[in-house]
Amino acid sequence: MVIGMEEGAIEVAKGLDKVIIDKTGIASTDNEGNLVYRGYQAVDLAENASFEQTAYLIVYGRMPSKGELKDFSSFLVSHSGLDGNTEKIISMLPKNTSIIDLLRSIVSLMPLKETSNDRILLEIAAKMPRISSDGYRLLRGMPVLKDIDGSYAERFYYLLTGSTDKLSAKYFERMLILYMEHEFNASTFTLRVTASTLADPRASVTAALAAIKGPLHGGANAEILNYMLKMKSKDEAVSFVEGKLARHEKIMGFGHRIYKKLDPRAQYVKGQLRGLAKLRKMDKLYEFSTAMEKTIWDKKQIPANLDFYAAIYMHLLGIDEAFYTPIFASSRSFGWAAHYIEQVSDNKLIRPDSRYVGPTGLRVK
Ligand code: COA
Numbered sequence: 001m002v003i004g005m006e007e008g009a010i011e012v013a014k015g016l017d018k019v020i021i022d023k024t025g026i027a028s029t030d031n032e033g034n035l036v037y038r039g040y041q042a043v044d045l046a047e048n049a050s051f052e053q054t055a056y057l058i059v060y061g062r063m064p065s066k067g068e069l070k071d072f073s074s075f076l077v078s079h080s081g082l083d084g085n086t087e088k089i090i091s092m093l094p095k096n097t098s099i100i101d102l103l104r105s106i107v108s109l110m111p112l113k114e115t116s117n118d119r120i121l122l123e124i125a126a127k128m129p130r131i132s133s134d135g136y137r138l139l140r141g142m143p144v145l146k147d148i149d150g151s152y153a154e155r156f157y158y159l160l161t162g163s164t165d166k167l168s169a170k171y172f173e174r175m176l177i178l179y180m181e182h183e184f185n186a187s188t189f190t191l192r193v194t195a196s197t198l199a200d201p202r203a204s205v206t207a208a209l210a211a212i213k214g215p216l217h218g219g220a221n222a223e224i225l226n227y228m229l230k231m232k233s234k235d236e237a238v239s240f241v242e243g244k245l246a247r248h249e250k251i252m253g254f255g256h257r258i259y260k261k262l263d264p265r266a267q268y269v270k271g272q273l274r275g276l277a278k279l280r281k282m283d284k285l286y287e288f289s290t291a292m293e294k295t296i297w298d299k300k301q302i303p304a305n306l307d308f309y310a311a312i313y314m315h316l317l318g319i320d321e322a323f324y325t326p327i328f329a330s331s332r333s334f335g336w337a338a339h340y341i342e343q344v345s346d347n348k349l350i351r352p353d354s355r356y357v358g359p360t361g362l363r364v365k
Pocket of ligand 1 (some may be wrong): 015215216217218249250251252253254255256257259269301305306307
């Protein structure tokens with residue numbers, strides 16, 4: 001028997017690569033490029049459903065009736081405001097605090113009115129756009145924006161940009177839907193590990209917010225965009241990625257643990273980006289990005305992931321990059337809500353074992 005290992009223990013791949021650790025009825029992904037939310041293709045929902053309908057579907061497992069949708073949408077509006085102390089807490093934070101750190105800190109301290117797990121989780125999710133917007137503005141000495149009427153996406157888009165343009169908000173909504181859920185990704189798994197200890201929803205979402213910040217998950221989505229904005233030609237874009245591949249450097253926005261051929265979210269957003277880039281007279285960003293994608297695929301068969309196209313998309317929607325990871329987190333918080341509920345409804349503490357490889361037999365005397 002190996003020291004430190006239980007008899008009968010199974011040793012699995014590092015990073016839990018290709019390991020199924022539990023069942024879920026929320027979403028599924030596969031290597032063929034399918035992403036399914038509760039039985040519906042996510043791109044079908046992005047094209048044909050609203051954010052609120054999709055969020056309801058993810059959390060409650062079925063499409064809402066008209067009345068349920070109305071109640072659900074009203075709940076999100078009525079719980080979107082912040083407690084008066086939040087402004088005071090934000091004013092104590094260093095001015096250079098990132099918005100994702102601010103979001104995590106405020107969520108961890110958030111006073112909550114609701115009592116059942118699903119309502120607490122939705123209350124947290126409902127407040128994320130307002131926390132991100134107020135935090136961003138207060139740290140920069142700007143007044144916070146007033147509330148406007150509208151859908152979740154319209155209100156969120158306004159809080160990020162100050163714009164009430166409905167067409168831009170619709171583009172934004174489609175991307176938000178694709179960010180909402182992705183089965184056992186790193187932040188959701190972190191949430192489920194935390195929930196499995198029977199920690200409360202707020203603690204579990206705080207843990208997920210810590211995990212989403214990492215550059216291998218949600219935290220490096222603007223890196224390649226910033227290089228691209230300085231590029232003058234398609235050739236420059238191609239040699240940029242060729243150079244990175246030759247130096248064996250990671251290119252952010254490419255690669256995925258599950259999607260080895262294509263990320264359906266990236267392909268859908270790329271299609272939307274084409275129209276958006278035309279509208280904004282920034283076709284060159286579309287041209288550069290697709291040339292980079294083709295080069296990386298031809299040379300190394302690594303597909304673009306959602307973050308690559310989403311960063312360009314959000315730039316064209318006039319959204320400051322400080323918001324990119326908080327936007328991802330805000331949308332994903334509905335997926336986290338569903339996973340919290342699913343985890344605690346059939347709970348077993350998630351506690352793996354390890355194989356000890358350190359020294360043995362040492363003595364103090
Ligand atoms: N740029 C360059 N090479 C990459 C790459 C990238 N973005 N992603 C993967 N690769 C290469 C690795 O270097 C490795 O090559 P090798 O076999 O020659 O050593 C191979 O592809 C497998 O990569 P690996 O990192 O082991 O795969 P993974 O399943 O563990 O990683 C990610 C998945 C997402 C962590 C990885 O693709 C990555 O770091 N991407 C960049 C960050 C990012 O965009 N994250 C958002 C994900 S939605």
